[in-house]
Structure formats: structure tokens, C-alpha cells
Amino acid sequence: MQAGEVSAQAPLIAILAGEDSGDQLGADLIVALRQRYPQARFVGIGGTRMQAQGFESWYEIHELSLFGFSEVIRHLPRLLRLRKALMARLLAARPAVVVGIDAPDFNLGVEQRLKQAGLLTVHYVSPSVWAWREKRAEKIGRSARRVLCLFPMEPAIYARHGIDARFVGHPLADRFALVSDRTGARDVLQLPQQAPVLAVLPGSRLSELTRLGQIFIDAAAQVAAAIPGLRIVIPAANPQVRARLRELLAKGPRDEAAPLLLDGHAHEAMLAADVVLLASGTATLEAMLAKRPMVVGYRVTPMSYRIARAMKMLKTDIYSLPNILARACGLGDERLVPELMQDDCNAANLAAATLALFRDSERRSHIVAAFEQLHQALRGGMDGQAGDRAAAAIAELMDQRDAG
Template structure:
């Protein structure tokens, strides 16, 4: 019996992840790649989940966790030094392939230099070219040999600019069932089955709670004042967010209403348990959509960041929440599935009125749920298996096979 094994079966694979979401993507990707390359070595920048899969992290992932123009500018010298150091290490290590996971402001610069030096590069999670300056797609192609896209409308944009891009499915679409179990989620959180439930998620970072927490909890208080039977659940993403929310909730007092339930984590359960979700714009809106929960979306960025984006006319869309963007891209028309209030429109009064409208209209909520079920299927794209497996396949195609082979009998 003959067994032929390519030396490429033990490649050196570099991953550079930013943010907690990138760490989760990286961990799932490592698992999928190990099924193809059991002896592969994974190095670069990652977090706790990637480390648990045997990843060798050269730097702390938290060094990349910076958002917004103003925030990035404040940390720019440190980020530039880090990018230079990471690039030098990767050039010295000469991995078989380099995968930048999200964090485009950091990763695309690294990838560009590595690609110019002859290394194979992949960018996993396309920047929002459908919202911010579509012409960036061509520049992204100068950094990445292949772009892995989470949304089905993204590859055609890259193709217009001659860039190799592949839709691999959205990992979150694998984590939510097509039919949600509201009763089980309410039992898990100790919420009654017969009361309206509102989940409130003002953000997952302390800076977001500082900017949005008071507005969102004020809106929730107004909802409770008009609908005393409503139960409010507020999941805290981490201890720092929990501490800030505890302080804000200490002044929450609505006669006749039940005090909000503050829980550690369990954001998915809170969404699944809710009739309506009031939340900050971002990935959480996609999670609420996959939980099939009608939502009201609000957000404010740092004023400097907002002024710069407006002055430079960087936005090419007039909607912000991902469910609304996906609905348009997937042919569901221009109506807003999720009412959204951005910047100066993000007020407690606006959020409360929109939330009460949704809570009081079961027929409208039913239509939104049906649309969200359709969009969930679209994010799977008819692909068999999990998104991480499709991403691993797209990456493996670019890992060079070495000419020499080891043959054993």
C-alpha cells in the first residue's frame, strides 16, 4: 500500500486577527484548516480562543482593538510601530500563506507589503465596500491575492475591479437556528412566557456605553412608562460594560414597571427571548436578524469621526443597519426592516416611539420575521457545511504545493 504525502501537509500559516470577533473567526478557521493540515503551525496575532487551538501569538490582540477616526489617530504612532514589527516578523518567517482577519486599517497595509515581497495573502472579511468608497476594492486587490466575503453582494463588486473574491458564507448564520425557540430562551433567563419582553443592547465596549447607555436606558424607561407590563433584559458583554450599566441602571425607576434584568453575557439568549430588540448599530443587528427579532437601531460615533466621514463624503449608502442593507441587496425593496436613528437622530424619544410602535404591532413584527428568515438563508448562500470550512477551502487552494514528496510503503 502506498501513501503519498506532500510536504505542504505541514505548512506554516500566519493569521493576524483584530477584535474579539476576529479571534472567534480565527479559532474556527484554525479548526477547519487542521482538518486539512493536522501538523500545520499557526502564528501571528490572536486572542484567547485562537490560543486554545494551539496558536502562537506574537502580540496581544487587544493592541489592535481601536475604532473610529479620532480613536485611531490617538493610537496611530503605536499602531504604525506594531504594523512595522509584525511585517518584519512575517517577512523573516516566510509563512506559506498569510491571512488577515478583519481589522482592515491594520491588516491591508501588512498584506500589501507581504504580497509585494512574494508571499501569498488572503483577507478574511471584506471591508464594507458596499457602504464606504467602492473603489477601495481595487486597492484591496493590491493587498490580497483573495478576499473572503461574508455577504453575497460583495464578490460582484470585487469582480468589477478584477479582484479575486469568494463568498464563503457568514459564520453567524451557522450559529442561529432557522426557527428560534423563544420559550427556551425565556426559561433560561427566568423571564415570564406571557409578558412582552424588550432586550436592550447599547453596545459591547465601555466607550459605546458612555456614548449611548444613557440614551438607550432612557428610551427603555419611556417604553416601560407607556407599557408597564413589559420586561426589560439588558445583557452586558464584559465586566467593564457590566459596571457601567449597573451605575446607569441605579437611576432607572418607573412606577408600576419591573426593574430591568441585567445579565452577564447571554446576548443571544436575550435577543431570542425578546419580542423586540433595541440595540446599537453593528454586528449585533445581524445577530438580532438571525434571531428573527424585530429591532430598533441607534448609534452615535465620536463627533470628530462623524464630521470627517461627512466632510469627505465617504458613505455611499443612506442606510446603516446591516438588515436594511442586506434587504436591499437581496431584492426586498427599500423599506426599512429595522427603524434606524443615527447621530443627532439617536434620541431617547425617537428610540422609544419606534420601539413602542413595534411592540404594539404583531402583524408588522410577523412580516419582519418572515423577511429575516429569507435573509438568513441568503447568508448561507445555499452552501453546504459551515462558513469556516468554505474559508479553509478557499485558503488551501492558495497554499503552494511543494514539488518534493515523501513516499512510504
């Protein structure tokens, strides 16, 4: 037995997580895997949540927290050095399994090399093969022995390419109640129960705020001018984002109509709102699970947009997760969520779409009912939590290898 190889009862398990969402998935996974392997040791790349569960992080998680073509290109030399050092360390340690969580631009290359070297690899969180070119599924299959999917429509796509993929459910679906509590959320945020409330989430990265922050704040101001007594809440993901938002808000009113800037509390802000105005991304899924009508806007960097258009990389005409899920789950082609992308993402358009939702209570009720159906679909009618099901799918592979 080599130095890194340990018994089936005390396996070495490597996890490579990128970004804050990956850190949470990793932490849940560690808890669930430790129930099966109490003596397991967990190593790799992870954040504070994973480390709180006894994870040994070899590198800082923020080193993988990049977004868009231009950011990856700018940091490519550093990423290549990190990948080389990481693979050497993993090949020396020979863990029982390597689980790459999201961060596909980094993790899939690492997983492919490790799989070729005989290590068992799993990719947790399928890249968006339903939005980008489906042929990517074949590349993912070359990297991972099994793919763990958060959305119910994904395994069928992989099956068309002969790849083992399992729907384990989305962890966010476990964290939101099927019936949302707006009253409780408003009490937490000290908001009047009868006031109209708009939650604004222009992004969790400083780069997103550079592109979207002023546009979203200007749109919110236009909505406030049209709706008497409107309360606006803006949750900040971290201190850096809060500081940047404070700079943007300093140009606006300082009276009762001024937006309420929050430290975190994004879930409470969504639950408390009548309508949510937000940037495209995972936050749209959170707003859907909070059962809140929303307007989605987004702009990528001009370079990323030109590359995507030139390479014809997008295969979908819809962008927000609620709309994609609605189509995949058989709710029809109706767009539950207004989407304003790239040049269409401006303050006037965002404000108009948001006002339309505030003024149409019947439409809001229809959207809430559809979101309740989608919440059930993300749970998949399965027992347990998503982390437990992911751990079971990983443990099954490990046991099969031990048996072989």
C-alpha cells in the first residue's frame, strides 16, 4: 500500500471547491461522507465552511474564484502553476476519490489528468450543458467517472453520450420552505408589513457591480418614483461589495426613500420582497425558491460577449434558471421571468419590467404557483438532503472499486 492509500474504513478523500457556493456544497458533502466513513481524511481546496468540518485546505479557495473569459485569461499563468502543483500532490497522495465541485474551467482539466492516472474522479455540479454546447458532455465524461447533477433535466443529456450522471437534487431546495414566510422576513429586517418592497441584488462580485451596480440602482430609483412608499433593500454579499454599494448609493436620496443596505441577509431580503430585481445567476434560483416574482438583467464584459457570439457557444434563447427549469419541467415555453441581457440591460428597461410586475397582482400569483411546482421538481420526490444523496453516489463508486 502506497503512502497515500488508506483502508476503506479510513479513506483519503480529495475535494476541490471553487467559490463560496462550492464551499457550502463541500461542507455538506463532508458531513454526509463522514457519516459513512468516520475516520476519513479530507484534503484539497476549500473555504471556511469546509475547514470547519475538519477539511485540510492546501490552497486558498479564492484562487479559483474567477468569472468570464477575460478574468481567466488574465490569471492563466498563476492557475497553470497552481494546477501543476495540485496534481503532483494528488498523484503522490493517491486519494480514494477526487471530487471536483463546480469551477469546471479548472477542475475538469485536473480531473481528466487524474482519471488517466487511474484515480477515481467525480464532478459535482454539472456545467450548463443545456445552455452551452451539448458536446461538452463528452469532455466531462472523459474527466469524471460520474457526474452529480443539481437539475432534473441533466442526466438525460449525459445519457445520450453514454456518461454516468445522477440527479441528486439541488441543496438550495432543501434550505427554502415550500411555503415562504414573508411576514417573518419583514420582522427580521424591520420592514413594515403593508409597504411595497423591492429587493435589489446587482451581483456578488466587484466586477459585476462595475458593470451592473449603477444600472440597477438607477432602475430602483425609477421604480421608487412611481410607487409611493416603496421600500428598497439591497443585501451586500461581503464587506467589499458593501463598500462599493455605499459609494454608488451616496449619489442618491438620504430620506425615507433611500435604499436599506444590508450586511448579507439575501434570503431574508428576497422573502420580504414583493418583487426582486437581480443579476442573472444562482440568485435567480434563490428568488424562485423564495417564491418571488423577479426581473433579471445581466451584462458580461464586451470581450466575453464577443467571444461567445463569434464561437456561437450559446444554444439557448433563455438565460435565467427559472425560465430554463420551467421549460425543462414541462411548464411550457412561457417566460416566467423577464430577461434583459447585454444592451437591453439598462435602467429604463429594468424599471419598466419591474413596475409591470408590481402593477399586476394576478401575474404575480401565477408566477408564485409555478415556482412552487419547480421547487418540488428540484427536490425530485427523494428522501434526505442533496448532500446525503451526493455522498451516497460517491460512496457507491468507492465501494465498487474496493470490491473490484
